[in-house]
Every structure is written in structure tokens, then in C-alpha cells.
Amino acid sequence: MASLMRQSCLSALRTPLATRNVAGISQVVAFHASTRKLILPPEPQTIQGTMNDPAPIPTPHPSHGSYHWTFERLVCVGLIPLTVAPFAAGTLNPVMDAVLCSLLVLHSHVGFQASIIDYFPTRRVPKTASFMNWLLRGFTLTTAVGLYEFETNDVGVTEAIKRIWKA
Incomplete structure (x- = not known):
């Protein structure tokens, strides 16, 4: 049966x-492996050097590696008190709002940039990676200008969140 x-x-x-x-x-x-459904083009099938050659070591750069990681962590940790303080203390300080918005934009930019680096590697799809990076920069700039306008010409982010929460 x-x-x-x-x-x-x-x-x-x-x-x-x-x-x-x-x-x-x-x-x-x-799981069907078919060449018709490739998302990225295949990698080049060439070998550089011989099997006895050491792997090339990239030149160190201060904006990559541990400095970059430390900067990301400082931005993340800085967002915690800036997110809680306006609601716990009950103060509406425009400087605190501006710093909060700046860190939110920076945090979002760094996160999306990491996604672009992971999903669109420059060595495989250089034109797409470049396009996505420019698209990210445009959206980051648009978001920053929009938040600036909202902070200066309207009630601000924390007051808007308070009003929505109480509605």
C-alpha cells in the first residue's frame, strides 16, 4: 500500500x-546541478605558478582586517546606549538624535557593504560589484539626507518613535 x-x-x-x-x-x-541555472559565471580554470610556490600574501592595509572589525564593533556598541537613552531618560536632545541617525546610517552602510562583498565578489563579477557599491553609496547618501531633513524640519526620530508607540 x-x-x-x-x-x-x-x-x-x-x-x-x-x-x-x-x-x-x-x-x-x-538538487539538480545544471549549467542552465548558474547564478555566477564559473571561475577561471587556470593555475598561477607551481604547486611548490607559496600562497601570495596580500599587502596589509589599515582599513581592512582588525581595524575594520574594531570599527564595526564600536559602531554596534555605540548604538545600544543611543537607542535606549532617549526613551529611558525622556529627554529630546537634537545632538543625540543626530548622532543616533549618523550611527544608524553608518551601521546600515557597513552591513550592506559586507553583503555586497560576500555575494558579488569583485574577481567573479567586477561590473556587478561596482554597480552594487555605487548603488549602495547612492542609497546611503539619500538616507542620510532624508534623516537630516527629518531631524531639522520635523519632530526627529526619537520623538516620531515615541508618538508612534503611544498612538
């Missing part, structure tokens, strides 16, 4: 990916 049920359920899924096993029951391939 179970094999008949399995056979009838799987026969309903007959797709180009379906195959038959030894017993003649149709099965669907779960």
Missing part, C-alpha cells in the same frame, strides 16, 4: 527532472 501511494504521489510530479529508479518508480531529483 505504501509503495503504491508513493508511486502515485511521485507520478504526479513528473517533470523534466524526474527519473525512474530500479523498481520503475518515478523519482524527482532534489
Whole structure:
């Protein structure tokens, strides 16, 4: 009974990916590796040097590595008191709002930049990576200008959140 049920359920899924096993029951391939569905182009199939050559060491740069990681962590940790303080203390300080908005924009930019670096590597898709980085810069600038306008010409971020919370 179970094999008949399995056979009838799987026969309903007959797709180009379906195959038959030894017993003649149709099965669907779960993970199909096809060149038609490549998201990124294949990497170049060349080897630089010989197998006895050491791996090249990149030149150190102060904005990468531990400095970059430390900067990201300082921005993240700085957001915690700036997010809690306006609501706990009950003060509306425009300087605190400006610093909060600046760190939020910076934190978002760094996070999206890390995603672009991970998902669009420059060595594989250089034009797409460049386009995505410029798109990120444009959105970051637009967000920063929008928050500046909201802070100077309207009630500000913390007051807006308070009003929404009490509504």
C-alpha cells in the first residue's frame, strides 16, 4: 500500500527532472546541478605558478582586517546606549538624535557593504560589484539626507518613535 501511494504521489510530479529508479518508480531529483541555472559565471580554470610556490600574501592595509572589525564593533556598541537613552531618560536632545541617525546610517552602510562583498565578489563579477557599491553609496547618501531633513524640519526620530508607540 505504501509503495503504491508513493508511486502515485511521485507520478504526479513528473517533470523534466524526474527519473525512474530500479523498481520503475518515478523519482524527482532534489538538487539538480545544471549549467542552465548558474547564478555566477564559473571561475577561471587556470593555475598561477607551481604547486611548490607559496600562497601570495596580500599587502596589509589599515582599513581592512582588525581595524575594520574594531570599527564595526564600536559602531554596534555605540548604538545600544543611543537607542535606549532617549526613551529611558525622556529627554529630546537634537545632538543625540543626530548622532543616533549618523550611527544608524553608518551601521546600515557597513552591513550592506559586507553583503555586497560576500555575494558579488569583485574577481567573479567586477561590473556587478561596482554597480552594487555605487548603488549602495547612492542609497546611503539619500538616507542620510532624508534623516537630516527629518531631524531639522520635523519632530526627529526619537520623538516620531515615541508618538508612534503611544498612538
